[in-house]
Amino acid sequence: MELFIAGGCGEHGRNCFYVEQNSAAFLVDCGLLAGAEDDLPRLNAEQIQKLRAVFLTHSHADHTGALPWLAQQGYQGPVYATLPTLTQLPFSLNHIQTLESLCPCKGSGSVPELPGLQVTWGRSGHCAGSVWLRFEWNGKSILFSGDYAEHSPLYPCDPLRSQTADLAVLDAAYGSTDADWNTCVKKLCVETVQCLKQTQLLFFPVPKYGRGPEILLLLKRFAPNLKFYGDAHFLRQLQQIQLGGPWLLPVPPHFADWVQPDAFLSREKSVVFLSGPQLAGKAGQRAREMVAHRAHGIMTGTPDAGSLSAEMLKNGQMLFLRYPVHLDAMQCRELAEKNQFGRVIPYHSPEIDCPCFFLL
Structure with a gap:
C-alpha cells in the first residue's frame, strides 16, 4: 500500500504535513506562517474531509495557530497532543486526546480512528510538552522530529539516534549554519x-x-x-x-x-x-x-x-542573537547519514521554499 504525503517545507511553506492512505488521512501540526499575507495551511476541502486525526508536536503558533481555522472548515475529529501542549494552547478545542493516554512515552499505541496506524513519541527538548512522532501505517514508517533540541539545560530530550523510518521529516531551521x-x-x-x-x-x-x-x-x-x-x-x-x-x-x-x-x-x-x-x-x-x-x-x-x-x-x-532551540546543521546531517532513514525531508529551513508532494 502507498502513502501520499503532502507538506509545507521551509520558512515560506506551511508547518503541516498531510498523510493519506486509502482515502483516510491524518495531519501532523497545523500552523500559521507569521508575517505572511496568506498564513494558512495549504489544505483543500477534499483533504480536510478525509482527515481522521490531527497530531501536534508542540504548542507554538507556527505549529498550532491554524487549528481554529481547521475547525471552521469542518474538521471535527480528535486532536492528539501531550497534556502540557493542550494546556498551553490559547484557544479551546473539541475532541482533544492526550498522547499520554494513547501510549506511554517511547511506547507504541494504536489510533482508534485509523485502523492499522501505530504511533510512538518521545520528548524533543524544545519546550515543556514538545515531542517527536513516529508512525507506522500498514508497513510504512514516517518520523517527524518536530522542533528538536538535544542540548537544552531545562527540557529533556529522548534522542532520535536509535530510530528508523522509511521517511524522516527533520527539523532544519538553522539551514547550513554550523555554529554549535x-x-x-x-x-x-x-x-x-x-x-x-x-x-x-x-x-x-x-x-x-x-x-x-x-x-x-x-x-x-x-x-x-x-x-x-x-x-x-x-x-x-x-x-x-x-x-x-x-x-x-x-x-x-x-x-x-x-x-x-x-x-x-x-x-x-x-x-x-x-x-x-x-x-x-x-x-x-x-x-x-x-x-x-x-x-x-x-x-x-x-x-x-x-x-x-x-x-x-x-x-x-x-x-x-540566535539561541539554539533546533538542530544545528551538523546534527541534522549526522541524523540523516547515520540513522536508517530511507528518505529525509528537511523542514523549517530558510533555504527551502517549496511544498512537497510524493508517494511513499
Missing part, C-alpha cells in the same frame, strides 16, 4: 553583558513557552550578579518549573526567586524578560517610553510584524 550550541550560548551571554554596559535596562522578549527560562538559567550561570525582572506570565512559568516533573530537568534551588516582578523595576542595570509576542505590562510601557532614548533589547527569534520588537530591530536598538 556552546558557541551560540557563549555569544549570547557575552553580548548580553556587553549590551548592559550601554543601557540601564535590556529588554528580552521571549516566546510565551520555551526558551525564556532556559536563557535565564544560562545567563545566571554566566553572570551570577545580573538583576532580572519579568512579566506576570514569565513569573508563573518559573513557579511551575520550580515544581519539576517529567517534562523538566532539575533546576537550582530558589530558581523562581531569581526574577522579580516588572512592577518593581529599579534604576539598576537589569535584564527584563517579557513573554509572548507583545511587550506588555509595566515593563512594556517602560520599553515604549525608552525607545526614543535608545533603549536596547535582544531578540532570539523572529519578531512579529509591526511589533515594538520589530521596530527596535529595524532601528538598530534590538540585537538579534
Whole structure:
C-alpha cells in the first residue's frame, strides 16, 4: 500500500504535513506562517474531509495557530497532543486526546480512528510538552522530529539516534549554519553583558513557552550578579518549573526567586524578560517610553510584524542573537547519514521554499 504525503517545507511553506492512505488521512501540526499575507495551511476541502486525526508536536503558533481555522472548515475529529501542549494552547478545542493516554512515552499505541496506524513519541527538548512522532501505517514508517533540541539545560530530550523510518521529516531551521550550541550560548551571554554596559535596562522578549527560562538559567550561570525582572506570565512559568516533573530537568534551588516582578523595576542595570509576542505590562510601557532614548533589547527569534520588537530591530536598538532551540546543521546531517532513514525531508529551513508532494 502507498502513502501520499503532502507538506509545507521551509520558512515560506506551511508547518503541516498531510498523510493519506486509502482515502483516510491524518495531519501532523497545523500552523500559521507569521508575517505572511496568506498564513494558512495549504489544505483543500477534499483533504480536510478525509482527515481522521490531527497530531501536534508542540504548542507554538507556527505549529498550532491554524487549528481554529481547521475547525471552521469542518474538521471535527480528535486532536492528539501531550497534556502540557493542550494546556498551553490559547484557544479551546473539541475532541482533544492526550498522547499520554494513547501510549506511554517511547511506547507504541494504536489510533482508534485509523485502523492499522501505530504511533510512538518521545520528548524533543524544545519546550515543556514538545515531542517527536513516529508512525507506522500498514508497513510504512514516517518520523517527524518536530522542533528538536538535544542540548537544552531545562527540557529533556529522548534522542532520535536509535530510530528508523522509511521517511524522516527533520527539523532544519538553522539551514547550513554550523555554529554549535556552546558557541551560540557563549555569544549570547557575552553580548548580553556587553549590551548592559550601554543601557540601564535590556529588554528580552521571549516566546510565551520555551526558551525564556532556559536563557535565564544560562545567563545566571554566566553572570551570577545580573538583576532580572519579568512579566506576570514569565513569573508563573518559573513557579511551575520550580515544581519539576517529567517534562523538566532539575533546576537550582530558589530558581523562581531569581526574577522579580516588572512592577518593581529599579534604576539598576537589569535584564527584563517579557513573554509572548507583545511587550506588555509595566515593563512594556517602560520599553515604549525608552525607545526614543535608545533603549536596547535582544531578540532570539523572529519578531512579529509591526511589533515594538520589530521596530527596535529595524532601528538598530534590538540585537538579534540566535539561541539554539533546533538542530544545528551538523546534527541534522549526522541524523540523516547515520540513522536508517530511507528518505529525509528537511523542514523549517530558510533555504527551502517549496511544498512537497510524493508517494511513499
